[in-house]
Amino acid sequence: MSTSARSVRPLLPGIVSLGVIVVLIGGAFGGLLVEGFRDLSRAIAAFDGYMLRLIRFTLLQALLSTLFSVVPAIAVARALSRHPVFWGRSFILKLFAVPLALPALVAAMGVLALFGRAGLFAPLLSSFWDGGWPGIYGLAGILVAHVFFNLPLATRLLVEALDTVPGDQLRLASQLGMGAGASFRLIEWPVLRAAIPGVAGLIFMLCITSFTIVLTLGGGPAASTLEVAIYQALRFDFDLARAVALTVIQIALTLVVVTGLIRLGANVTGEANLVVARQRYVNVGPQELLFNAICIVLALLFVAGPMVAIVVSGLKADLGRLLSESSFHRALGTSLVLAVVSATLAATLAWALAAARSYSSGSGATFLASIFDTGASFVLVVPPIVIGAGWFVLLRHFTDVFSVAPIMVALVNAVMAMPFALRAIRPAHDAAAERHDRLCLSLGITGWNRLRLIEWPVLRRPFATAFAFAMALSLGDLGVIALFGSEGLKTLPYLLYERMGSYRTADAAGLALLLGLFCLTLIMIADWLGREEKDARG
């Protein structure tokens, strides 16, 4: 449709949202650039041997994490896809969705509760170790945690890819008597080969920007990544020139990776939509059956282990005392307020962008529509720590950084959660727009009337989904708060991290259990709301 008959006013909320995002990211970059040029020689001097080691380690851990996630995931996904019906299959797939819902900090606690110096496996491991088990730290710890997150993710994405094999092909394969090897080579591998670059790229990206895991499990400068180094430069050394130099490298690195990812056509927000089970026509021999069973059981143990450990060690903590502590109450209150503000903001931004995108593409302004699209996905390229760091050095000139901390934390978390909120809102919004646009136009239902009478009743469910999801992300985040947190502003993850730092491991385990439960509950609510929505529409 041509734009001339329609006004620009419906685009305003979308333009404002885009403005918020641009100011937030642009302000951060501006702050960094100003700081960098003020002290150019020191910023350049920061590119030293230590910097090279940081870059090397960042890439190395991401590469290994991707490798150890994707290669086993191929075997596990194949096993799950060869056996479309067995008792517990849908439970396994659901369980594999849990790590993504857990805050990274909670997962790190889970890994420590298993393999830490005082972990559940420590007595066993100590018998193989001279001078007792030192605890899993450094590269090994980082890898275990990253694989815990990404093996299930890769498995789900690859199962989804394998589900796209047409049923007729499988029928044909079984009629022709293809064995496991032949059907892997001729049917499964072509599908997997097409999916693997995207999956691997996504995981590599997640690992390169991983902050919390490296902060908590890295255990020292030998195993530090760029993101953690940025944080340390700002919080401990207050070496702004170095922070700026590190940030530049980090952004360059993520840009390269994301550009590559987009080339591969990967889905950067990473979510698998699994058909729970479908009829397949596969004959599996006894040897293959054994192999598949081993793959599935090992993956299950690896994924379930840290979760069980969180529950076990969390329950050992003195939960009654923790729950009655005033520091816990304060942190919980702070976390809830920040998470609610940030989730409201995220869902509203997403709604405004979805509306602006659908309106401009409906008006034939495809260029404008793609700007609203790109605006949303661009956010994923910029790590929250970088935005936080930029504003940290910028605001320092004008005010006490810690006095604006709550605003920064809520705002950055909102913008970070926005792409995920957009995924929840956009399909419903576009479907509703398609049904209602012309009718509303011809009846003259516009602006507030349209929002109140038409949009809100239809979109409140997806809005709630987006809200719950964004709230979970924000509640569990230890990114920006690590920079801006202080005695005056402690969220639950910050409190948890503090307790870990002061070796009050039992308290930390208890807090991790509570935090994990909060976030998981929110994600389950989001999932349930989203599913109801799909049923209602379908």
Add this chain to the structure above:
Amino acid sequence: MHEGEPINAGSPLVFDKVVFSYSETRFDFDVAFSPGVVTALMGPSGSGKSTLLNLIAGFEVPDSGRILIGDADVTSLAPALRPVSMVFQENNLFGHLSIARNVGLGRSPSLRLDAADREAVSSALARVGLAGKEARLPRELSGGERQRVALARVLVRDRPVLLLDEPFAALGPALRDDMIDLVIELQQERRMTVIFVTHHPSDARKIAEELVFLEHGRVSATGKMDRFFEAAGPKAFRDYIGDDGAAR
């Protein structure tokens, strides 16, 4: 059958050298629709039937030329301000609003309805045979009933031009006949200028006095309905309806 003058008698509707292009396709419309009668709009898919309706409704704006309704040039008027009601093939109702509220939107786009409005809604619903169903939701109605609700909204809106874009295409033959009878009755009461898009020659003959036949984005023939079905009728039209349509 129709006593007294209707409140809002039909207006003549004129396309004055209207040009509209959509990607590679170009449409040229230069045609007048007679006031106060039903005109059937027919033509192969892609010939521009929906585009023509969208231009009248204001969902599309011509590149050049004028569209006149009555004495007014509506070419650049917003859709809601045009003296036009439209019934689509589907999605005429908001699924989350009751029948009465869906009809009420024809009176007030903010749904602020006074007693007179509510009275008008009820009598419009009674007129289309849905008395007492005010509180139902669209999903509780059959496909035919939903289109009746859309027609009730046309009644409360009371505009002199009515556009029907294959509104009964999804209904079975018997139901379609009933609905066409209803439209004929409503048109005779209100004397609206009605443009009815259909693929069925039998429907067209039943409902319309006149016919506008489109081909390749332009009007290829216009005139009285009966003339089209004579042996001397326009060849393109006879090819379009085929033997089956001609026989009837």
